[in-house]
Amino acid sequence: MVGTKRITSIFLVILLVYSCSEDKTTEQDIEEPTGRSFFMGFTAFPYDYDVNALTETFENVIADGDIFLNHLDYGVPWDEVMNDLPFPEEVQNTINVAKNAKSPDTKIVLTTTPTDQSRGNLAKYWNNSGSHQPLPPFWEEKNFDDPIVVSTFITYCKRLIDEVNPDYFGYGIETNASFKKDDPAFAQFLNLMEAVYTALKVDYPNLPVFLSIQDQAFDLSKAEVLEISEMLVAHSDYIAMSTYPFLYYGDLTRDANPDLFADNWLEDFRNLDPSKPFAVAETGFSADDLVIENLGVSARSTEDWQRGYVEKLMNQLNALNAEFALWFVYRDYDLLYENTPSPPDILRVWRDNGLLDGEGNERQSYQLWKEWLQLPKQ
Numbered sequence: 001m002v003g004t005k006r007i008t009s010i011f012l013v014i015l016l017v018y019s020c021s022e023d024k025t026t027e028q029d030i031e032e033p034t035g036r037s038f039f040m041g042f043t044a045f046p047y048d049y050d051v052n053a054l055t056e057t058f059e060n061v062i063a064d065g066d067i068f069l070n071h072l073d074y075g076v077p078w079d080e081v082m083n084d085l086p087f088p089e090e091v092q093n094t095i096n097v098a099k100n101a102k103s104p105d106t107k108i109v110l111t112t113t114p115t116d117q118s119r120g121n122l123a124k125y126w127n128n129s130g131s132h133q134p135l136p137p138f139w140e141e142k143n144f145d146d147p148i149v150v151s152t153f154i155t156y157c158k159r160l161i162d163e164v165n166p167d168y169f170g171y172g173i174e175t176n177a178s179f180k181k182d183d184p185a186f187a188q189f190l191n192l193m194e195a196v197y198t199a200l201k202v203d204y205p206n207l208p209v210f211l212s213i214q215d216q217a218f219d220l221s222k223a224e225v226l227e228i229s230e231m232l233v234a235h236s237d238y239i240a241m242s243t244y245p246f247l248y249y250g251d252l253t254r255d256a257n258p259d260l261f262a263d264n265w266l267e268d269f270r271n272l273d274p275s276k277p278f279a280v281a282e283t284g285f286s287a288d289d290l291v292i293e294n295l296g297v298s299a300r301s302t303e304d305w306q307r308g309y310v311e312k313l314m315n316q317l318n319a320l321n322a323e324f325a326l327w328f329v330y331r332d333y334d335l336l337y338e339n340t341p342s343p344p345d346i347l348r349v350w351r352d353n354g355l356l357d358g359e360g361n362e363r364q365s366y367q368l369w370k371e372w373l374q375l376p377k378q
Contacts, residue, residue, distance in 0.1 A: 033314075033318060033375060035376045036377060037317065037322055037378055038317045038318070038322040038324050039067035039323070039325070040372065040373050041327070042330045043069045043070075043327075043330075044057050044068070045057070045328065045330070045333065046336060047331040047335055047354070047360075048336045048339060053336075058101075060330055062103075062106060064370065064373065065106070066373070067106065067108075067324050069111070069281075069282075072094065072095075072110065072112040073111070073112070075124040075125055076123045076124075076152075076156055077091050077125070077156070078152060081152050081153075081155050081159065082152045082155075087159075090128045090129075090130065095160065098110055099165075107324070108166040108167050110164050110170070111171075111173055111281070112171060113170075113173035113175075114149070115173070120185065122135065122139065122142060125139075144189040144192040145192050153196060154195065154200070157171050158200070161200075161204060167208075168207075168238075168324070170209075170281060171197070171209060171210075171211060172193060172212065172232075173211075173212055173281075174242045175212065175213060176213040177213075177225065180219075181227060181228055186228070190231060190235075194234075194235050196235075197211075197236065208238060208277075208323075210236040210281075213229045213239075213240070213241060215245070215266065216245075216248075216250075217249065222268075226272065230272045230273075233276070239269060239273060239277070239279070240279045240281040241278075245285070246285045246286045248260075253297075254299060255300045255301070255305075256290070256301035256305055257301075258285075258305055258308040266316055266320065277321075278321065279322055280317065280322060282328055283328070284328045284353035285306045285309040285310070285365075286301045286350075286352045287303045287306040287332075287354070287357070287365070288301055288303075290352070307363070327353075329350060329353050329354050330355060331355070331360060332352050332354035332356065333350075333358075
């Protein structure tokens with residue numbers, strides 16, 4: 001995603017204001033819900049870079065949810081943490097945003113990760129130059145389970161928890177889709193996950209600590225994804241999913257019609273460990289056609305299909321007694337995309353996921369979201 005430096009500077013203004021079965025179930029067969037098991041919320045990813053866009057986004061995601069995701073997928077300030085130095089200003093400002101988002105009426109999910117955006121390599125450097133900066137030479141050749149990497153990342157997680165005091169903490173993002181089971185790097189990564197989870201549970205026994213997993217991977221079969229996921233969730237309090245099923249990895253030209261995938265598409269992952277709570281750490285669904293020629297993507301979608309996904313998602317969450325669900329994004333970020341110099345193709349994937357369109361008009365899915373939000377949390 002885009003770098004955070006410009007967005008973070010705008011956030012500071014905000015602080016001044018806010019110190020798989022194939023059986024299908026028809027709609028007629030679904031009983032009207034009387035409550036919901038799960039908290040509902042968003043990230044505050046803005047639809048443009050200016051102050052008004054971020055202020056409006058921040059206000060709306062607080063008003064239209066009862067949980068809030070602070071997604072610190074920007075890299076790690078490796079040098080500063082290792083040397084017990086203050087965070088770079090860019091990092092501290094972003095953490096301050098997370099701290100000030102906390103309120104008695106809104107749960108906070110705070111996530112970070114030791115991986116870069118490919119999910120298969122060590123996280124880049126986060127400093128005053130912005131997110132995902134090149135690693136300092138000292139870190140370039142280090143493996144995931146290098147003792148210095150392990151101790152530094154544990155310390156970083158603890159500093160984040162101590163500053164923000166979140167209700168839920170995620171220490172790994174989409175951890176299962178970039179490794180083969182027999183890759184040496186996966187064994188090293190699994191060692192890191194075990195070490196971090198064990199250390200955090202000792203110091204924060206009452207804090208839900210989790211890593212998230214994807215339901216799809218380009219280079220793995222579903223059986224392989226499930227096998228790797230089972231190994232990872234041994235080091236997680238929750239089965240926490242990242243799911244964006246409008247883009248089907250098996251056919252990047254398939255329509256995003258939610259009737260094309262099973263109503264219980266998350267059940268196999270939930271069943272990896274029935275003793276653990278289930279959550280959706282990230283999800284979204286495009287309300288418009290997604291065409292990215294350079295990536296071979298041409299997936300037709302509509303506003304009706306987005307609404308159909310929201311309905312399917314909510315019913316599945318209740319069926320699985322989910323803890324929370326977090327939607328990305330609140331409003332289409334057409335303006336942000338247009339105002340990003342040389343935007344990467346990948347940035348287009350989630351551009352039309354908003355429950356509001358690019359002009360701020362409410363979509364059908366927004367109305368359905370609000371209906372669910374008004375149900376009592378059980």
